[in-house]
Amino acid sequence: MEQKHFTLNWQDVDLKEVIDDCLLMTKNKADKKSIEVDIHYDGDLQIKGDANRLKQVFLNLIANSITYTPEGGCVTVLVKEESDVVKFTISDNGIGIRQEELPRIFERFYRVDRARSRNSGGTGLGLAIVKHLVEAHQGHIEVNSQPGEGTTFMITLNKERGL
Numbered sequence: 001m002e003q004k005h006f007t008l009n010w011q012d013v014d015l016k017e018v019i020d021d022c023l024l025m026t027k028n029k030a031d032k033k034s035i036e037v038d039i040h041y042d043g044d045l046q047i048k049g050d051a052n053r054l055k056q057v058f059l060n061l062i063a064n065s066i067t068y069t070p071e072g073g074c075v076t077v078l079v080k081e082e083s084d085v086v087k088f089t090i091s092d093n094g095i096g097i098r099q100e101e102l103p104r105i106f107e108r109f110y111r112v113d114r115a116r117s118r119n120s121g122g123t124g125l126g127l128a129i130v131k132h133l134v135e136a137h138q139g140h141i142e143v144n145s146q147p148g149e150g151t152t153f154m155i156t157l158n159k160e161r162g163l
Contacts (some may be wrong), residue, residue: 008028040079
């Protein structure tokens with residue numbers, strides 16, 4: 001992705017369809033841990049973007065939320081139109097991330113909990129890829145977290161390219 005020839009396949013994307021696919025792909029994982037996944041859609045969720053790359057973004061964040069939420073926990077996804085942007089928020093009541101680690105979570109190969117990441121198959125590349133793809137879409141990603149309480153990722157994507 002860092003190569004000069006990396007490009008996005010810009011097209012009309014229905015974020016509801018993309019996210020519904022991601023939820024379907026992670027349903028078994030959530031069911032095995034008895035994790036309740038609540039989804040709320042609000043407004044027109046059509047944007048210009050690369051559907052496959054956006055699916056990578058949302059699949060990574062949803063799968064991470066399920067992975068790092070204890071059995072019987074809850075993951076909440078909110079996708080909302082706001083003026084000329086769409087905001088995607090995913091919150092969990094999982095293990096959380098310490099404040100001093102938050103600035104580094106988007107670095108390549110950085111793992112918050114190395115032992116746990118290794119056991120779950122994590123390479124430390126997922127969030128770096130997520131951030132790169134969000135920025136390639138001219139979007140913005142933020143994270144808030146409290147250890148023992150959970151984590152919230154917020155992505156803002158322009159509805160039109162180049163706004």
